[in-house]
Amino acid sequence: MAENPSSETPRPGSVILIVDDDEGLQHLIGGSLRREGHTIATAGSGREALQWLGTHSADLLLVDLKLADIQGPELVARLLEVGRAIPFITITGQGDERVAVEMMKQGALDYLVKDVRFLEMLPTVVRRALDQLGRDTKLAAAEAALEREHTFTAAILETVGALVVVLDVSGRIVRFNRECEQVTGFRAEEVMGHVFWERLVPAEEVPAVRRVFDHLVALRIPSQHENPWLTRDGAQRLISWSNTVLLATDGSVQYVIGTGIDLTERKALEKEILEISDREQRRIGHDLHDSLGQQLTALELLSQALVGKLKTAAPALVEPSREICRQIQYTIRTTRLLSHGLSPVPLGDDGLMTALGELAAGSDSLGETRCEFQCVGNILVPDATVASHLYRIAQEAVNNSLKHGRATQIRITLRDDPDQYIVAVDDNGRGLGIPLSPQAGMGLRIMRYRARLIGAELDLESGPSKGVRITCKLPKRK
Numbered sequence: 001m002a003e004n005p006s007s008e009t010p011r012p013g014s015v016i017l018i019v020d021d022d023e024g025l026q027h028l029i030g031g032s033l034r035r036e037g038h039t040i041a042t043a044g045s046g047r048e049a050l051q052w053l054g055t056h057s058a059d060l061l062l063v064d065l066k067l068a069d070i071q072g073p074e075l076v077a078r079l080l081e082v083g084r085a086i087p088f089i090t091i092t093g094q095g096d097e098r099v100a101v102e103m104m105k106q107g108a109l110d111y112l113v114k115d116v117r118f119l120e121m122l123p124t125v126v127r128r129a130l131d132q133l134g135r136d137t138k139l140a141a142a143e144a145a146l147e148r149e150h151t152f153t154a155a156i157l158e159t160v161g162a163l164v165v166v167l168d169v170s171g172r173i174v175r176f177n178r179e180c181e182q183v184t185g186f187r188a189e190e191v192m193g194h195v196f197w198e199r200l201v202p203a204e205e206v207p208a209v210r211r212v213f214d215h216l217v218a219l220r221i222p223s224q225h226e227n228p229w230l231t232r233d234g235a236q237r238l239i240s241w242s243n244t245v246l247l248a249t250d251g252s253v254q255y256v257i258g259t260g261i262d263l264t265e266r267k268a269l270e271k272e273i274l275e276i277s278d279r280e281q282r283r284i285g286h287d288l289h290d291s292l293g294q295q296l297t298a299l300e301l302l303s304q305a306l307v308g309k310l311k312t313a314a315p316a317l318v319e320p321s322r323e324i325c326r327q328i329q330y331t332i333r334t335t336r337l338l339s340h341g342l343s344p345v346p347l348g349d350d351g352l353m354t355a356l357g358e359l360a361a362g363s364d365s366l367g368e369t370r371c372e373f374q375c376v377g378n379i380l381v382p383d384a385t386v387a388s389h390l391y392r393i394a395q396e397a398v399n400n401s402l403k404h405g406r407a408t409q410i411r412i413t414l415r416d417d418p419d420q421y422i423v424a425v426d427d428n429g430r431g432l433g434i435p436l437s438p439q440a441g442m443g444l445r446i447m448r449y450r451a452r453l454i455g456a457e458l459d460l461e462s463g464p465s466k467g468v469r470i471t472c473k474l475p476k477r478k
Helices: 023-034 046-053 072-081 097-105 118-159 178-184 203-219 264-313 315-342 351-365 384-403 438-453
Strands: 015-019 039-043 060-064 088-092 110-113 163-167 173-176 223-230 236-247 253-262 370-375 409-416 420-427 457-462 468-475
Touching: 015 023, 015 046, 023 039, 023 118, 039 046, 046 072, 060 072, 060 118, 072 097, 088 097, 088 118, 097 110, 110 118, 163 178, 178 223, 178 236, 203 223, 203 236, 203 253, 236 264, 264 315, 264 438, 315 351, 351 370, 351 384, 351 409, 384 409, 384 420, 384 438, 384 468, 438 457, 438 468
Parallel strands: 015 039, 015 060, 060 088, 088 110, 370 409
Antiparallel strands: 163 173, 163 253, 223 236, 236 253, 409 420, 420 468, 457 468
């Protein structure tokens, strides 16, 4: 071994091992590369090279193809066997270029021919090889980092307790996480490459889902919506989605990413709780009508009889007794309104129309606010549950107008359009230009919740001193 890099002060650059049995050529090569700032080690045979590499490392080998003991190709093969695959450049004599090309097929970065331009070409070839190694190292590091990131992301996607689906710009599924599999019963490989609304969305929901998807791709604005997904057995699961887009390097939309929460059980429980509440309200309403109402009616009859007797027995007490009668009558009317409000919608397809008319009449009878009901024709809503929710929405809107809006006029409208039912309540009150009171805000949330339960859309229009208009639009089932 002619030189050892550990015996001299390291220089900036790479460690290069020269393996050649010509000491003079070693000296010339080493001098040229040192001037380039590299640290040089030399070996006069293949065995010396293997011995040196057993305790040292090199960034690059310059290997003569024809060594006295071990041929260059065999030296490279032995290094591979022991896991020391070191980048190398082959050095060959004139006439051996074909062998050098074969060595490049086996991994050599380049080759040098021992001719008159050998020392002239040496720095350029080495520099080019080291630059390539630098690029390869950076690329390998970037690929390793990307793989780590991919593994990390995949682990999150597979363990997060939410549905995660990734779509291309055509709506085809490119990622379908484990939660999606568990909710739908489909394996990822069964749905990958399929357009998701053709495979997972009920036919009647496809137009609305397409509009959400197209709007998201076009405007690139994150959105939220709810829609049912089909399971393997044909059941529907209601999913609440939060959607966004992932852009390509050129700024175009590459993927649409949706994260969803399965609301099916929660919605069913909320619906059951609301139904229990409605049943309890109806029971209380019946009790008011059948018990308290009858008792008040009997008390009114007694008070009227008392007035008749007082006309002769104590004329001075007649007028106070009549005032008692009037207060009892007012209490009876209030009790009937309360009873009707708690159990409002009669059975039958015209129950909603009848109940809204009575709501308007009852509110108008209070005397402080004019309330009218507008309905063209005989509008029938066959689903009693839907009719009850629509009534409750109108009732809450009227209550808000009376209690918080300070309205003097209220109009309730029921309309039957070709594709939807519309219930609207508008007033001339002070509007919503001021902050909502907690009670009014709660009422609006309850109205929105009831609308969502039946698949309706609730709109609110208002402005300072412009009144409030609340519109509930319910698509007809086809």
